Amino acid sequence: MPDKAPLHKSPTGTGDAGWTIPLPQFCLYLLGLLAVQYWAGTALLVVRSPDFDALERALTQISVLPVVEWFMLFGLVRRLPGRTLTPSLAYGSLALVVAAFTLIAHQRFAFLFESFILFLLWLRTPDLRRVGVILLFIALQRGQGLTVLHALVSWVDARVLDGFMSLIGQPVTRIGNLILSPGLTDGLVILAGCASSNLMLPMGLGLAVLLLVSRDRLTGRDYGWIALTVVTAAAMNIVRLYLMLGGHEAYEDWHQGTGASIVSVAGLVVTMGIWMIVTDPRRAPA
Amino acid sequence: MIPRFGLFTAAALVLFILLGIFHREAPAPDPAATLAARLRAEGHTISKPHTMLWDTPGFAFSVEDCPAPVEVAAFDFDEIAGPGIMAAVRAVEGRQVRIDYAGQTFDRFDRAALYGLRLSNGASGLMRGRLVDPPVILLFWPAGCAPKDVL
Numbered sequence: 207m208p209d210k211a212p213l214h215k216s217p218t219g220t221g222d223a224g225w226t227i228p229l230p231q232f233c234l235y236l237l238g239l240l241a242v243q244y245w246a247g248t249a250l251l252v253v254r255s256p257d258f259d260a261l262e263r264a265l266t267q268i269s270v271l272p273v274v275e276w277f278m279l280f281g282l283v284r285r286l287p288g289r290t291l292t293p294s295l296a297y298g299s300l301a302l303v304v305a306a307f308t309l310i311a312h313q314r315f316a317f318l319f320e321s322f323i324l325f326l327l328w329l330r331t332p333d334l335r336r337v338g339v340i341l342l343f344i345a346l347q348r349g350q351g352l353t354v355l356h357a358l359v360s361w362v363d364a365r366v367l368d369g370f371m372s373l374i375g376q377p378v379t380r381i382g383n384l385i386l387s388p389g390l391t392d393g394l395v396i397l398a399g400c401a402s403s404n405l406m407l408p409m410g411l412g413l414a415v416l417l418l419v420s421r422d423r424l425t426g427r428d429y430g431w432i433a434l435t436v437v438t439a440a441a442m443n444i445v446r447l448y449l450m451l452g453g454h455e456a457y458e459d460w461h462q463g464t465g466a467s468i469v470s471v472a473g474l475v476v477t478m479g480i481w482m483i484v485t486d487p488r489r490a491p492a
Numbered sequence: 493m494i495p496r497f498g499l500f501t502a503a504a505l506v507l508f509i510l511l512g513i514f515h516r517e518a519p520a521p522d523p524a525a526t527l528a529a530r531l532r533a534e535g536h537t538i539s540k541p542h543t544m545l546w547d548t549p550g551f552a553f554s555v556e557d558c559p560a561p562v563e564v565a566a567f568d569f570d571e572i573a574g575p576g577i578m579a580a581v582r583a584v585e586g587r588q589v590r591i592d593y594a595g596q597t598f599d600r601f602d603r604a605a606l607y608g609l610r611l612s613n614g615a616s617g618l619m620r621g622r623l624v625d626p627p628v629i630l631l632f633w634p635a636g637c638a639p640k641d642v643l
Contacts, residue, residue: 239504239505397577
């Protein structure tokens, strides 16, 4: 779709002086409000930490990728063209956000709901549509309502891990999603928390967000890179699961400890690295 | 000068902060702890389960005529309904299992029936304006003891 739109004028010709809003200004204010809603829970967790250990736990829950995405999103809206929006679209969007955060108790779900409706509302408005898609992708990264995907990926992970262990000459016994190995005789059960989907969603959607900040829309080649990122995430998690089978200490470390943080940082490095490769100006087609 | 839309957004932000300050939501009770407290009040003796199922909240309780305590695990619906999980649970526990979900008891893990019940609960919850997603309670009965409706 061409990145052009006519200026919105008052149908009466009398003018909407003061009510029409320039696109960058609208995005800046509304995204500011949405960013507060998005980060409020995390901020509260940090502020209410009763001791240093709790604060440390709270801080480790803050993923770097969403911070980068929000930062870049604000950078994008500053570069948007100065065309104006109709008052109904601008104030309607604001009213929707207010209604959602007032009526829906869980702000995480409220944010997902708002992002989806705003994505639909903004679909026909050039530039704003791109912001809507980015917002929806950021919301989806939190994984609400994707439990079926988590369950399916856990199921696949258990089988791939079984195959991987046979391949490297360390066969294990698999019963459903339970992996019994010499190192972890009481078994490792692959539930949603251990699934690759927890890496695939942030890495795949994160790359899509970064690419959409960099260009108007995703190309066929971008989808290929996103698929590669998702496959890399799955492979990284299989290695993590393999390391978890090493024993109880290794399990704790790679499940939630330092090892888990290493995997998160590796995911961030891979995502950012692929984004830098894909958006390298020297790779642009002639 | 702050633009008009900026003022409206600032008002919305103030409303959001005020809602956050005055909103006091009671923390969701631990379903296993609630159930244990209820069974204790009914005269059952509560103890630690013999087998812990992967950090899933659980406990054991005495039942008349049973040679050993009945073990209980409260699973998140989506977790236990995922393919491959129930097989793992059976492999670890290996005992007679009864399922209790939203006040209904099942003699076996009937995934379709559980999903049906969840759907109807969700629909009625939406009509009443109160959506809750109760856990799936697994009761492992010891050998030599006939399962009874105790919940």
